[in-house]
Amino acid sequence: MADNRVVIKINYDKSKTAMPATEPQTITVWHTGRIVIALVLLVLFSLFLYFAFSGGDRAGNTQTEMVEKVQEPQSNPMSAASNPQQVAAEGKDNNIKVESAAVSPTPTLDNAKAGLQASSPVGIIFDRRVIRASLNTRLKDNEPDQPVHGAFAVVKGKPLELFYFTEIRNPGGLGLFHEWLRNKQVVQHKQLDLKDIRSKVWSSRVLSYKDVGEWQVRLSDKKGKVYSEVKFSLSAE
Incomplete structure (x- = not known):
């Protein structure tokens, strides 16, 4: 008996079975540390x-x-004392301190009895129209002759007269006064006669041992504006 064989042939599609070609890939590596x-x-x-x-x-x-600092000229300390009689300088601003002259005047008998101290009262000018303002123990030819250089200790029975001198330019019809205050209380009020373009005016007060205290003399107007002032202490021995 002949063998019966069945032969089965399978045709594969080579295009489907073939492995697809692999494309090359680009990989970017960042060197962060180096950056x-x-x-x-x-x-x-x-x-x-x-x-x-x-x-x-x-x-x-x-x-x-x-270099600039080296080239700056040095101020001459002797120039400040070249004019010992000058009591007050003209104020360039509305609030300028003007100190009394540093050179002491020739001592007199009255000043010796009054016990003149070494500390100087300070005159202050608040307005440019005030050229000079000073406290003095004597006037000569309507000019300050002996400026005050300290607080006074008045000997009993020997009163001392003080003069407050001011020079004003272009007053312009201002009604100005000299006021003397003791312990912040007005004890004397004098109206000034200002006629000239440049007026020199003064007021005075006799002080004794009964007038011990803190004193203030000022130049002011009717509205209470202060143009100049000086303060000093009065004590008794």
Whole structure:
């Protein structure tokens, strides 16, 4: 008996069974560490350049300032005492301190009895129209002759007369007064006669041991504005 064989043939599609070709892929790798190092080096280099140039400029400015300081003329300390009779200087601003002259006048018998101290009262000028303002123990030819250089200790029975002198320019019809205050209380009020373009006016008061206290003499107007003033202390021995 003949063998019965069945042969089965399978045709494969080679195009379907073939493995697809693999395409090459690009992989990007970031070297972060190197980038950071490069940035840090760039910043450090920029800072180095900045400080190098700025340091040079500062050194140049410092040398210029030192040269200017060396070239500045030194003030002559003797010029301040060249005019010992000047009592008050003209105020350049609306609030200027004017101190009495530093050189003591020739002592007299009255001043010796009054016990003149060493501390100087300070005259203050508040208005530019006031040229001079000073407290004095004597006037000569309508000019201050002996400026006060300290607080007075008045001997009993020996009263002392003080004069407050002011020179005013361009008063412009102002009604001005000299006021004497003891312990902040007005004890004397004198109206001044201002006729000239440049007027020299003064007022005086006799002080004794009964007038011990803190004194203030000022130049003011009707509205209470103060143009100049001087303060001093009076004590008794």
